[in-house]
Amino acid sequence: MGAFSFLSRVLHTKPSNYSKILVLVSVSSGGLIAYAESHSNNETKIVEQSQPEPKRKRVVVLGTGWASISFLQDLDVSSYDVQVVSPRNYFAFTPLLPSVTCGTVEARSIVEPIRNILKKGNGKIHFWEAECLKIDAKEKKLHCRSNIDENLVGNNDFSLDYDYLIVAVGARVNTFNTPGVLEYCHFLKEVEDAQRIRRSVIDCFEKAVLPGLSEEERRTNLHFVIVGGGPTGIEFAAELHDFVHEDLVRIYPEVKDLAKITVIQSGDHILNTFDERISTFAERKFQRDGIEVLTGCRVVSVTDEFINMKVKATGENVKVPHGMVVWSTGVGTRPVVTDFMEQIGQTNRRALATDEWLRVKGCEGVYALGDCATVDQRKIMEDITSIFKAADKDNSGTLTVDEFEDVIEDIIISYPQVELYVKSKHLLEVVDLLRDYEGNKQGEIDIEGFKLALSHVDSQTKSLPATAQVAAQQGAYLSRCFNRWEQCKRNPEGPRHFKGSGRHEFRPFSYRHLGQFAPLGGDQAAAELPGDWVSMGRSTQWLWYSVYASKQVSWRTRILVVADWTRRYIFGRDSSRI
Incomplete structure (x- = not known):
């Protein structure tokens, strides 16, 4: 009010020592208002001059997984208008999902609300809880739909324009079109999947102890089958074995000798992406623990009672009764990615093809990271x-x-x-x-x-594995490219230089393998680390604890996870169905 009062007095004063008055007042709108009075025409002229901020490029990120979070954490958000679209409003530490299935770690301990992570942008990053249904590459537009309760007022469908699009929606389970898998199998890709598996395990035991069941029926209900001998399937089998033999046998003593765990693997060995020494160690440990490993077997179909599989060596068809089946055999593309691939001519592929700078081939301004993409390295x-x-x-x-x-x-x-x-x-x-x-x-x-x-x-040249480690490195790499791009005003896609100044200002993405773990139960784990170093045993399990605790995205989840591990050692795992 003082500024405007002063301005009013000036405008109504007739000074004798000068012919013109110029007053500049800064107002809250961010512009400058110039007032001038001239005695020559005794008219007051008011000119408003605005100084708008230059329009920032809009970057839309699809997904809140490893690639997206790694990209957003390192991005200079002051240079871009950043918006995030995802059907889930949290980030999940997916390597611990097998631990959630058996209550070793609670679900809330491995998730961090996405808005907490985005706080570092001081409100400059906008998040929309919705699913992207279609990517219109020609118009640079996204068609989205909110997954929030439709009973709430307002339209659930909306569109977003973008200048740059980061596709990091992850992948879904690949069923290989095997009949019955979608209807009768559990998956282990999301937190909700782990919670459903936990309830199903308890249901199998509760069903098995009901009166009036034959021993064969009890054995069938307590037969847990894991299809897929990769890291996820093997870690779940190990967690389930510990859960059954350390906790559930004490609660359900009448069926303690009837529970059985079987792993079905189409290849010749489990953990075939690991060093051969680790694969052999895992098979021998599972044999000692009583976990049956069936290699060289391909599942043909699944029903509510049986798994029908074919033994490759003999061609024999075998029926395996089950109480619960967990399907863990690889990843496939999500519908929005499949539709986008058809638009840009990338049909008959398992994932979006990108160049070395993670730019989607045949589509300007679109980048793809993580499980939904594959890097086609130039020859x-x-x-x-x-x-x-x-x-x-x-x-x-x-x-x-x-x-x-x-x-x-x-x-x-x-x-x-x-x-x-x-x-x-x-x-x-x-x-x-x-x-x-x-x-x-x-x-x-x-x-x-x-x-x-x-x-x-x-x-x-090898395809990169669909792991959290790859996705995180790609997100961090692309954020550096975007930050560097804003500084030097050059495209992050190159060009490729072999001599002269400015070469390699934007180096192509190069994955650096930092090793991988395989928890095998009984407080034993195997690790394959850089330098061709292989470690197995109890000491490796403690190394696994320290690495996974340090990789949490916040101190909150880090403390919760360590507390859950401690609780499990003191009180055992929670066997409630919740």
């Missing part, structure tokens, strides 16, 4: 001629060892498969690629020899 042989020309500085038509050494670092950065090739061959120096068949270094090499030296490199 080095496609660029071999341009690489040779860049390395041949004197245009002699041949490369010396020194010229090759000058360019090899750039090659490894742009084509990660080169580094994999070097490691797989156990070469001490990259320049060893220039050795001849007798192992002698050649003084120079021509284009044909250069091609021959690198001809097998592309065979080292």
Whole structure:
């Protein structure tokens, strides 16, 4: 009020020492209002000048999983208008889902509300609890629908425009179109899945102790079958074994000898993505624990009473009675991703194809991360001629060892498969690629020899596994690209450089494997860590505890998880159906 009172007095004053008055007052709207009085025409002119902020690019993120959270935590939100769309308003620490199924860890201990995580943006990140139904790549528009109770007032459908879209919706369970799987099997992808499994396990025991059942019926009700011998299936089998033999046998002593756990694996070994030593150790431990492992068996169909499977070695069809089945055999695309892939011509694929910078191929401004995407690494042989020309500085038509050494670092950065090739061959120096068949270094090499030296490199290209570790690294990488993009005003998609200034301002994504764990029950675990180091036993279980506690996204969940582990050691697991 003081400013406006002062302004009023000035406008009604006729000064004698000057012919014009100029007063600038800043108002809450953010603009400047200029007032001027001129004695020449005795008219007051008011000019309003606004200074709007430059429009920020809108970044829409689909999903609240590992990739999305990693991207949002590191993104400079002051440079973008960021909006997040997801049907769940929390982040879940999915590696602990098997522990939730048996009450080792409570469901709320592994989830963090998404709005708590987004607080760091000081309200600059907007979250909408809804499911994206369709991506309109041509119009750069999303069609969404809220999953909130329809009895509440207001329209559930809405649309969002985007400048950049981050698709990180994860994946769903791949049933391979096996009959009966959707109707009679449990899955283990979401927190709700783990809670349903927990209730089902208790139901099986409660049913088995009812009077009037035969022993065969009790055995059937207490036969727990896990289809899939990957990390998730094996960890659940181990957790279930501990739950049954450490807690439930004391509560249901009349059926303590009837419970059985069976793992069905189509391959020759369980944990076939791990080191062979870990796979063998896991099979032997399961054998000692009484967990049956059926390898080389393919499930043909599932009914409410039986699993029909085919033994690959003999071709025999076998029926296995069950009380509960958990299906854990890989991942498939979600409907919104499948529809989007058809729009952009990526049909008959298991996931969205991206380039090395995680940009969806054939679609401008769209990036894909995590389980819903796969990186199509560019083949080095496609660029071999341009690489040779860049390395041949004197245009002699041949490369010396020194010229090759000058360019090899750039090659490894742009084509990660080169580094994999070097490691797989156990070469001490990259320049060893220039050795001849007798192992002698050649003084120079021509284009044909250069091609021959690198001809097998592309065979080292491997698809990245659908793990939380990959998704988190991709999210962190893409956020660095976006932050760097805003600073230097250049596209994060490249271009690829082999010489000159500014090279590798946006390096392609390169996954760094930090190891993986396989908890096997009985306070024993196996670990495959960098440097070809394999660890197994009780000490590895404590390493697993420390790593998983440290990887929680907040101190709240970290404390809750450690408290749950402590409670389990003191009081055992909770056997209530809740």
